[in-house]
Amino acid sequence: MKHPSRGRRGAPTSRDVAALAGVAQSTVSAAINGGPVAPDTKRRIEEAMRMLKYQPNAGARTLRTNRTNAIAMVVHLEQQDDAAETVPYIDSVVEIARRSDYDVVLSTLREGVDGIARLAGRAICDGFLVMDVESHDARVGKLAELGVPAVLVGRPADPQGLDVVDLDTREAGRLLVDELADTGHRRVAMLAEPEEAEREYKFISDFVDGVRTRAAERELTLDLIAVEDQSWPGVQAAADRLLGRADARLGLIARTPRVTQWFMNLLQLRGLIPGRDISVVSRCTDELAKSFAFPVSNVSPQPREMSRIAMEFLIERLGGSDVPARTVLVRPEPLVRRASTAISPS
Structure with missing residues (x-):
């Protein structure tokens, strides 16, 4: 591909992408928004976007598709020490989300039902990944009532039709x-x-x-x-x-x-x-x-494996999957013996 001269200074536009890929601007728009585009054409468009470092306008995409391509991750970080346990999950979720072209909106406040309703009501996200779910958690009922795609990390007494992932x-x-x-x-x-x-x-x-x-x-x-x-x-x-x-x-x-x-x-x-x-x-x-x-x-609590399964379930739901709700208990890997174990004589 030969880099075209841009019609104006500043950030590249979809017109620049179309010129570099050798397609119509409407084809670029269709590729970005999941429309019917031939695989070879889509590959050329994606290559042009990479070369130009083109980022689609998220606000415009939301208006066109009624989707934000964002996931809300709800965690509790009430104390600084909580980060040692929670940050590995956040890092893994963000990494997995990016590979699927999703952004992550992080909610760290203990807002309960009101926080769920606020995020859903403002159309900030397409789905929810909720951590630290309690046995009798009012957020579960609100998510089921709203009918938004959601996955729970932690087991409620009644999942109310939502997918659940937890460590054994x-x-x-x-x-x-x-x-x-x-x-x-x-x-x-x-x-x-x-x-x-x-x-x-x-x-x-x-x-x-x-x-x-x-x-x-x-x-x-x-x-x-x-x-x-x-x-x-x-x-x-x-x-x-x-x-x-x-x-x-x-x-x-x-x-x-x-x-x-x-x-x-x-x-x-x-x-x-x-x-x-x-x-x-x-x-x-x-x-x-x-x-x-x-x-x-x-x-290990296996944050990467837990996050992988939870995100896999959520992305399936965002894609319209209607399989029955699943509850998965992730089995721990074998213990790793390190220097802190004393071998005591029998």
């Missing part, structure tokens, strides 16, 4: 206990979740149940340490109850990246070395697990 956290808990049992540990300690959190989120109650059940099966003593203030100062105040008589037969289980960081800080303050004096195992991403001075043995 019960199995994640079992894998962490197995790592400690297999390496000769006899005692396990974990922060007890607030009762309201276990009631609200299925993935939390499943994880705790998985740990509790597997510890009993493997004949490990399990201490669930209640901390009134779920914060770093609260964990410091509960240090003696968490660590007890700290030795290589004790293992700490962390459900979240935040708790993992707290445990590693606590051991440092006590002069204890993970993997020698005590073990720490965690449900966290591989990237976080490897970031510590003593890398942490971990079961």
